[in-house]
Amino acid sequence: MAQSRRRKGTGTVFKKTNGNYVYKYRDVAGQLKTITLKDENDQAVTVKSKAEIIAAEYAKERCRLESLGSKAEYIAKVAEIKKIIQHTALKNCDIWQAYLQKPNRPEFGTETLAIYQRCLKKFQTFAGEAEITEQLAGRYMVSLWNTGISSRTYNKHLQALKLIFRRLGIFAPTGRRDFRTVLPGLAFFR
Structure with missing residues (x-):
């Protein structure tokens, strides 16, 4: 045979x-x-x-x-299969507590966590109860930049929000999980 x-x-x-x-x-x-x-x-x-x-x-x-058509689709699909990304409904006011409870988040000192929490609160004030999307995050970063803040402060906000949203997988459904893909033109102060 x-x-x-x-x-x-x-x-x-x-x-x-x-x-x-x-x-x-x-x-x-x-x-x-x-x-x-x-x-x-x-x-x-x-x-x-x-x-x-x-x-x-x-x-x-x-x-x-x-x-699959793009690398982002591929990464999102692999993460979904490996159960890395979990699609959960999370209210904006619960984001900080959800971040603190994540076992895979980096350990930081209390001062650093306080800075990250302030950055997130500013974003939450801007967002209100709206669903967090790439477009909303982009509008927030543009409005933050237009306030005249320094590039260093801008980067602190950018890094804090990228870290929090990446750990929570907030932009996971489209595979775009951080602000770098949302704001390629403004994320040049790395």
């Missing part, structure tokens, strides 16, 4: 010396990646037929991701 070949560019399944099957493929950037295939119980796969089925699922998902 002839063995069917996998479509070109979809990777290879092979057995390592420890008896576990792995899936080897090239990612979008052309780098070689190898992952150990695991079953639904998170155990390494040791049966070739099962490994082929799991690898086919990986290949199908990779092909679907690679067909």
